[in-house]
Amino acid sequence: MSSIKGIDKAWGFLIVVLSCLPLGCIDPVAPEFDYEAGIVYVDAFVSGIAGGSYAIITESLVEGDDYDNVPVSDATVRFRNVTLGEEILLVESEGVYLPEQEIAVPEGEIWQMVIDFPDGRRYESELETVVAQVPIAAINGSYDPELIFSDTEETFVPGHRVTIDIEDPADESNYYYWTSRTFETLDICATCERSILRNGECEPNPIGGNRQPIYDYACDTDCWTIRYGTDVRIFSDEFTDGMQINALPVADVLLYTKENILVEIQQFCLSAPAYRYYQILNDLVDNVGNINAPPPAALLGNMYNVNDPNESVLGRFTAANPTVATIAFERSDIEEETLEETGRIPSFEACNEVCPQLVCDGGPQPDPPCFPVTQTTCDISDTRTNIRPVGWIF
Numbered sequence: 001m002s003s004i005k006g007i008d009k010a011w012g013f014l015i016v017v018l019s020c021l022p023l024g025c026i027d028p029v030a031p032e033f034d035y036e037a038g039i040v041y042v043d044a045f046v047s048g049i050a051g052g053s054y055a056i057i058t059e060s061l062v063e064g065d066d067y068d069n070v071p072v073s074d075a076t077v078r079f080r081n082v083t084l085g086e087e088i089l090l091v092e093s094e095g096v097y098l099p100e101q102e103i104a105v106p107e108g109e110i111w112q113m114v115i116d117f118p119d120g121r122r123y124e125s126e127l128e129t130v131v132a133q134v135p136i137a138a139i140n141g142s143y144d145p146e147l148i149f150s151d152t153e154e155t156f157v158p159g160h161r162v163t164i165d166i167e168d169p170a171d172e173s174n175y176y177y178w179t180s181r182t183f184e185t186l187d188i189c190a191t192c193e194r195s196i197l198r199n200g201e202c203e204p205n206p207i208g209g210n211r212q213p214i215y216d217y218a219c220d221t222d223c224w225t226i227r228y229g230t231d232v233r234i235f236s237d238e239f240t241d242g243m244q245i246n247a248l249p250v251a252d253v254l255l256y257t258k259e260n261i262l263v264e265i266q267q268f269c270l271s272a273p274a275y276r277y278y279q280i281l282n283d284l285v286d287n288v289g290n291i292n293a294p295p296p297a298a299l300l301g302n303m304y305n306v307n308d309p310n311e312s313v314l315g316r317f318t319a320a321n322p323t324v325a326t327i328a329f330e331r332s333d334i335e336e337e338t339l340e341e342t343g344r345i346p347s348f349e350a351c352n353e354v355c356p357q358l359v360c361d362g363g364p365q366p367d368p369p370c371f372p373v374t375q376t377t378c379d380i381s382d383t384r385t386n387i388r389p390v391g392w393i394f
Helices: 002-023 272-286
Strands: 040-047 054-063 066-071 076-081 086-093 096-099 110-116 122-125 138-150 155-167 175-185 188-193 196-198 201-203 214-219 224-228 233-236 244-254 261-270 303-305 314-320 323-329
Touching: 040 110, 040 122, 040 303, 054 110, 110 314, 138 244, 138 323, 155 175, 155 261, 155 323, 175 244, 175 272, 188 196, 188 201, 196 214, 233 244, 233 272, 244 261, 261 272, 261 314, 272 314, 303 314
Parallel strands: 040 314
Antiparallel strands: 040 054, 054 066, 054 096, 076 086, 076 110, 086 096, 110 122, 122 303, 138 155, 155 244, 175 224, 175 233, 175 261, 188 214, 196 201, 261 323
């Protein structure tokens, strides 16, 4: 799901770009846009790495002056392995469609995506052939107290820059695409404000009142939080064919916390059409902050409406098997301030705050029994796992 996060901010701007393309709106004045409803956008990836396959499907909605991109629910989404004649169904989870089983995508296999909308529309992708991998020769990282300028923070922010070395195969065109995700240990798995955690939900305190404004609940097993890189990193060997390429920057890892961190880099080798798509997406993301910049080409990929070939469908389905490399950073000695506030001391339930005083004094337990809860499970999701990450050394 690594490219999900980088798509969101570009998608709204993309519709603006498409709306103004016929008008040539490149003059340095505030443009007026005619937003269009019903534009379908697909961002889908089938990958051989666990958690790397997904599909996001949205449709533009215009109500008066309000514009939004709404997730398409209740669609039937399938990844089709054309080589083996098999299909893998994707299930909807919090606005994202995820495969119901692990996927392997070996070199040379041919894949396709099929989407059936609830209203009967069918969208399919062109056939995608999995390109051969290229090994990552080395991975390195360095800390910079002023890594990048943050528009949100309005200043330079600290973090680690991750680079890799690769030996590009000779006499063939290679197109690279990198994504990243990070793993940090998580101590608190749930927090309830003016309530207590019962049956997996924050509920009112049964003895009345709010004894504490916040209650925290520690993870009852090892747990890691997962973050995803938000930028688009691509590279073509047009001018470096067959060469050793060193210190390619593939990820900027910001200092959200000072927890020790594992960075996982996924390197994909793409087809030429897939590379051109991500190149346009990269230009689009770069132009988000400059609405009057010349618009890039329309972000049309390899999806089409089976029933209406004249419909322009945005986005792309990509099939690729990654090469993976990891690097770990110990961060306890870093002096710079973190981007997330981490100074609050956890607050846990005490018996007399959630149970009658008689019970806390050793009296008979009611039915059901009453006792303070201080731990909860590490719920597995795309942003959390209880499985020790490969490469974790701490």
